Amino acid sequence: MPIHIYNTLTRKKEPFVPRDPGRVSIYVCGITPYDQSHLGHAVPSIIWDAIRRFLEYQGYTVHLVQNFTDVDDKVIRRAQETGENALDVSRRYAQEYLETMDALGVKRADVYPRVSQEIPAIISLVEGLLEKRHAYEVDGDIYFDVSSYPAYGQLSGQLLEELETGTRLAVDERKRNAMDFALWKSAKPGEPAWDSPWGKGRPGWHIECSAMALKYLGNHLDLHGGGVDLVFPHHENEIAQSEAYTGEPPFVRCWVHNGLLQVKDEKMSKSLGNYTPLSELLKEYSAAAIRFYVLSSHYRSPLQFSEEKLAEARRGWERLSAAVTNLQQLVQALKDLPETDGTDEKVPGLRELAEAVRFSRGKFIASMEDDFNTASGIAALFELARSVNTFADQMAEMGDAKKQESLPILEEALAVFLELGGDILGIIEPGLPGADSSELVEGLMDILITVRKRAREQKDWTTADFIRDELSSLGVVLEDSPLGTRWKL
RNA sequence: GGCGGCAUAGCCAAGUGGUAAGGCCGAGGUCUGCAAAACCUCUAUCCCCAGUUCGAAUCUGGGUGCCGCCUCCA
Known part of the structure; x- marks a missing residue:
């Protein structure tokens, strides 16, 4: 079975066929670093970490890019509040984000481009759009002309006319169309600004992702991810400006959006102030337990957060985890057993165990291939844990020869936990208890x-x-x- | 108002046509000197209504409720 992925653009699961065989290019929208990171930020990071590790397990070479939007209204506002330089603020929080993700066991992306470092690429993209008459200048501001791009609205299913009537904000009179959005903003006093053909200024919100994605991954990325809250307008605008610029749709072959973390039926967000910083959570909960919590539901579903739910998830994780460490100890003990001559007798339960190992591995892989169904994959690990425990219970009555006979199968089971639960999902930590003790x-x-x-x-x-x-x-x-x-x- | 999505046991959560995975909690049991751990057993007809079908949690239509987006947001 090939991998199937739900594509937001077509609202269907589609077989995954990367542009270049064996290679996968992924762009994931990163954070705006202006405050502490919370679990809501970790959700896409953990999900994409699992996806990326699974693709690598399947033999793909993954090229992953995640940006930092380090030039932005919120960063600037925060800097003005604290009297710091805006770039110092974003640098500090970006660093904190990276360290927190490290603590969560998230593998680093290949590149973490930042708006402040990519101004030339952004300017040339804006220039290209002006040349092709997809953008226009008004008083040093550059706007994208949505009417010049007929497919506008394809991702979010919005019609341009509906969008205009539904606009909640007072429309800037200088724009040709209410939905036109800024590619470049002229400088205001006290804000970071760069020289451009249109005078000093800074990039608008959406343009940086197009510039970085095109620069690092080319004109047709395989996967582009982010939270569902970014579908409109951010990703809609990315498609419009990127495809208008390259003239080569599709900009992205498959759009992947994760559900949002919610607190008491509201999404967790910095602006709502309903979050617990990840650094706090990590004092209480292990990285593996937090990952388990996030991955125990499907990535597209909204995830309800509360301490009770996290604690409940941890109890489940502990059982799984304990099963694996017990298995490790068992395998170790069997290896230390004195040599025997073997036995011709059937080892009771061994065939069933071998079957369970085979089944669990298959179910796990099939689950992941089906739109990265980590919840179902974890269930497969639990089923194997029970089989292993059952078998281990029976082993007490076996002689050494039978125990040794069982070793290969038990090692296989251990490999399933370590490779699938450990290498791919990152919810199983290898190493025996006390392994770090002297x-x-x-x-x-x-x-x-x-x-x-x-x-x-x-x-x-x-x-x-x-x-x-x-x-x-x-x-x-x-x-x-x-x-x-x-x-x- | 428009656009998307979701609704499965006390709780969390898989499951897109064939008769409900998995986890947490709870009850009973096995094992054990006790404890812990582990194992076994038990707990749902899938928001409501109508329809399609031999057959639907799964498809269609209509409700109801909730969430997200349309403004910065992963």
Whole structure:
């Protein structure tokens, strides 16, 4: 099955065929860095991270570009409030954004272009549009003439006439058409400005994405992403100006929009002030748990946020996560077993386990191929977790030979978790519990567990429970599984 | 007013024609010295109405409710 992706432009799932075989070009609308990042910003980052990793897993070479709109009304306003230089403000928040995304395990894009660094590309794009009479100048401002581009409205399904009558803002009298939008704004005092053929000024809002996308990814990108709130007017305008400029539609082969994060039925946004900074959330929740929460619903659905929901997601994630670390420990223990001569006897449940491994991998891949259905993919991992746990429960009664016989299948199961849940979704963290603790700690834990084991053998429950309780108060949990005692922090 | 989208159990959430994945919470059970973990069992006919069909959560029409966009926003 080829990958199918829902294309906002056609409102259908379409087979994914990249322009160049084996290579995928992706442009994702980035943030306007004027304040702290919140979960709403992380949603597209996490989603696109998963998409990108999946495409790479499938063998594609991905070229990912994500911009920073660092020259913008809000950045300027913030700078004026704090008395800073606008570019210093955006640089600081852009840096914070990148660090936060790192903390969330989001792989970096190949390029993070910034408006302030791309002025020449923007100017030449505006010049081209003027030459082709898709734009006009009024007092140092340049506007895009929407009437010059007949397909305007194709992405959002809006008709130009309807848009005009529905305009909520007072229309600038100097514009030819109410929907015309600024490509270039003449300089105002105190604002960052650059020289241009039309005097000092700065780019309008939409033009930068076209300029950067065309510059870094060419005239026909494979995928262009962003939140649904950007469909109109931002992406609509991007299409108009890009295609008017290149004369080679389509600018984008497939438009991909994610649903918005909502808080109490409103979208989370800086302007509504209903957000928790990501830096705060990351103190409470692991990156993997946050990713799990975001990826446990489909990317196009709106996602309801609340601490309770995040905490609920974390409980689910913990079970999955625990299943994997237990499996890792089990595989390790089996490898340490003394050599046996093997056995001809059938290992009960092993065939079923092998089947479950095969099924889960297949279901996961098929889910991701079907419009990146991460929710369904995660379900496949849970199903495998249960199969593995069931099998592990049965292993207590097996001899060493049968246990060793099971090792290859268990390793395969582990590989499924690590590759699909780990490498692709980033919700499974490899590494055994306490793997980062010192050898001394490891050694001491072994001693404590052995002492407790001896106490239990002599039914000295007081000593056994004392060890467990004291460790517990230090945050170390002991679990007596049929295959031995394991510990975790 | 216009344009998009959504509506599945107490909660979260998959599922686009064949008789409801998965997770959380809850109840009962198995295992265990106890605990924890794990496993097993149980909990929905899919917002309403009409229609198409042998058959619909899934398609069509009409309602109702909610969200997003039309102004900066991922």
